Amino acid sequence: MMEISSAFASGFQGFQRASDAVTEATVNINQQAAQSSNQRALETPVESRTGPSMEQSLVTLGSEQINAEANLKSVKTADEMLGSIIDLRV
Template sequence: MEISSAFTSGFQGFQRASNAVTEATANINQQTAQSSNQRALETPVEPNTGPSIEQSLVTLSNEQVNAEANMKSVKTADEMLGSIIDLRV
């Protein structure tokens, strides 16, 4: 595997995880706001079309692990590049 493709794969994976974390966080905020508004207005709970808070929390946790794993691959590629440069100099 080329080092540049390891960097690219790691950064792309990190970006996907970052986007998923942002989406999960927005879902959690939306669910919390809806729940608070319904309690304040004492209105009946309407069925939600999006993921539940629990699903969003699980997604948030999974994507955190994905982001960390992708950053480890970037770090490893960086260390490999440093070793190769040291060998050639």
């Protein structure tokens, strides 16, 4: 039973980390798009950015989506195992 609780906790923690990373990547992409749009409207030269590039943020977004899906699968598997254990004991 302890392993199932641990699988739930790990899955939920992993999903939360992935969700936070997706949010951060999305914010970075939106900031970069807004900055780029403002620079084009004002016809100013492109300034150097201190954060991750748009490409890096898009890659992070995709990889964290996969990470979140994998963690949800581990939670689902733990849930199914718990259901099986309950069925066996009843």
